[in-house]
Amino acid sequence: MIFAKQALLSSGWASGVRLDVTQGTITKIETQQQAHAGDVTVDTLLPALANLHSHSFQRAMAGMTEYRMAGKDSFWTWRDLMYKFTSTISAEQVEAIAAFVFLEMQEAGYASVGEFHYLHHQPGGMPYDDLGELSSRIASAADVTGIGLTHLPVLYTYGGAGQVPLKAGQARFGNSADQFNALVDKAKNAVSSLADDCRVGIAPHSLRAISPDDLKAVLAARSNGPIHIHIAEQPKEVADIQAWLGARPVEWLLANTDANEDWCLIHATHMTEVETKNMAQSGVVAGLCPVTEANLGDGPFNGQAYVNHGGAFGVGSDSNVLISLTEELRTLEYSQRLRDVARNIMVKGEGSVGAKLYCGAAKGGAQALSRQAGDISVGNLADLVAIDSTAPALCALRQDQILDGLVFAAKDTVVTDVWSAGRHAVQTGRHVKRDEITAAYTSAMHALVASL
Numbered sequence: 157m158i159f160a161k162q163a164l165l166s167s168g169w170a171s172g173v174r175l176d177v178t179q180g181t182i183t184k185i186e187t188q189q190q191a192h193a194g195d196v197t198v199d200t201l202l203p204a205l206a207n208l209h210s211h212s213f214q215r216a217m218a219g220m221t222e223y224r225m226a227g228k229d230s231f232w233t234w235r236d237l238m239y240k241f242t243s244t245i246s247a248e249q250v251e252a253i254a255a256f257v258f259l260e261m262q263e264a265g266y267a268s269v270g271e272f273h274y275l276h277h278q279p280g281g282m283p284y285d286d287l288g289e290l291s292s293r294i295a296s297a298a299d300v301t302g303i304g305l306t307h308l309p310v311l312y313t314y315g316g317a318g319q320v321p322l323k324a325g326q327a328r329f330g331n332s333a334d335q336f337n338a339l340v341d342k343a344k345n346a347v348s349s350l351a352d353d354c355r356v357g358i359a360p361h362s363l364r365a366i367s368p369d370d371l372k373a374v375l376a377a378r379s380n381g382p383i384h385i386h387i388a389e390q391p392k393e394v395a396d397i398q399a400w401l402g403a404r405p406v407e408w409l410l411a412n413t414d415a416n417e418d419w420c421l422i423h424a425t426h427m428t429e430v431e432t433k434n435m436a437q438s439g440v441v442a443g444l445c446p447v448t449e450a451n452l453g454d455g456p457f458n459g460q461a462y463v464n465h466g467g468a469f470g471v472g473s474d475s476n477v478l479i480s481l482t483e484e485l486r487t488l489e490y491s492q493r494l495r496d497v498a499r500n501i502m503v504k505g506e507g508s509v510g511a512k513l514y515c516g517a518a519k520g521g522a523q524a525l526s527r528q529a530g531d532i533s534v535g536n537l538a539d540l541v542a543i544d545s546t547a548p549a550l551c552a553l554r555q556d557q558i559l560d561g562l563v564f565a566a567k568d569t570v571v572t573d574v575w576s577a578g579r580h581a582v583q584t585g586r587h588v589k590r591d592e593i594t595a596a597y598t599s600a601m602h603a604l605v606a607s608l
């Protein structure tokens with residue numbers, strides 16, 4: 157049993173909360189209780205967020221792309237450097253990096269991850285003997301860390317809008333729709349050995365990297381699981397899609413697919429007001445990655461209009477340049493404040509911004525990863541995070557201010573415990589396998605850097 161001095165339940169804050177977890181699911185919640193002998197006792201229990209968008213291997217590049225070169229740096233020059241990495245990285249390194257990244261996510265308070273996985277083949281582009289080799293590596297990394305994995309193999313067929321052939325740096329990503337469907341089966345096989353909460357979805361990379369016919373084919377072959385797509389990250393991408401398909405990316409997707417609650421649109425950054433309203437009302441989740449979107453110079457999300465139209469959203473760490481749950485949420489709000497020269501933007505009407513951001517991202521993230529989670533209630537997965545409300549950053553706050561304190565005034569170090577579907581991976585602020593996973597990561601990084 158877990159005992160929390162206070163907990164944010166689906167019905168609101170409660171004190172003296174005892175939770176029973178059976179096979180990863182919350183089976184009983186009692187309030188106004190005392191801790192019993194043998195209970196895991198924590199201070200403040202919250203629903204843990206899903207990190208809905210990650211390319212784990214990109215963590216290896218963090219800090220290597222912040223040097224100003226002659227000429228103008230952009231998303232596209234960053235991408236060229238990323239391709240250099242993907243030309244070299246080995247299967248063992250992919251696994252070691254992913255395990256460390258998942259560990260960092262759990263220590264930051266995330267219970268689960270949507271791994272948007274597009275590195276499929278050997279250096280040069282030949283498939284591995286096992287087409288799903290690198291999916292298996294991601295599954296192994298999830299297994300060792302205990303994180304709740306929603307694995308999202310990526311269909312990546314073209315080098316640019318209009319069915320431009322893949323470039324050399326993209327060779328390890330490429331699949332036809334048929335080969336992709338075979339790869340999804342391999343990924344399902346790899347993930348089947350993990351706990352029941354782990355699953356597989358699909359991720360058509362972006363409208364620029366696929367064709368409308370291939371999109372139709374992979375959607376028709378899909379049996380279940382979420383559908384993720386990069387949608388409108390860069391103005392150039394919007395212009396290219398408009399020139400090719402005659403509509404802006406969000407506009408095109410909403411008109412040409414049954415975009416609904418199964419879908420997550422990553423980086424819906426560049427939208428008109430009409431697109432914003434239609435997307436919010438479609439039921440899809442906006443997959444926002446505020447730290448990466450700031451790092452890459454993508455631009456701010458149209459947040460207030462989206463929230464006012466009732467749109468669902470969640471957050472992801474995307475390039476993993478920095479893995480911090482609190483930083484993602486506050487960067488989302490701060491990007492709005494800087495653009496609008498105003499404060500307290502991401503709330504419809506009145507209310508706590510921290511609570512809206514945190515609880516909104518908990519619900520939207522769970523939806524995007526197809527997890528029965530997002531709040532603490534009987535029948536939901538035990539995706540839980542405990543924080544220390546007696547820490548200096550939070551100790552002066554009322555119960556109804558704790559999420560504002562967490563989002564705007566605290567660091568992830570206030571996290572004491574994390575459970576991923578009941579797997580108690582972070583205890584007293586440290587992942588239980590921190591030493592071995594960190595050692596494997598460090599050694600993989602030395603080898604990778606030496607090979608560049």
Ligand code: ZN
Pocket residue numbers: 209211272386422474475
């Ligand atoms: Zn991405």
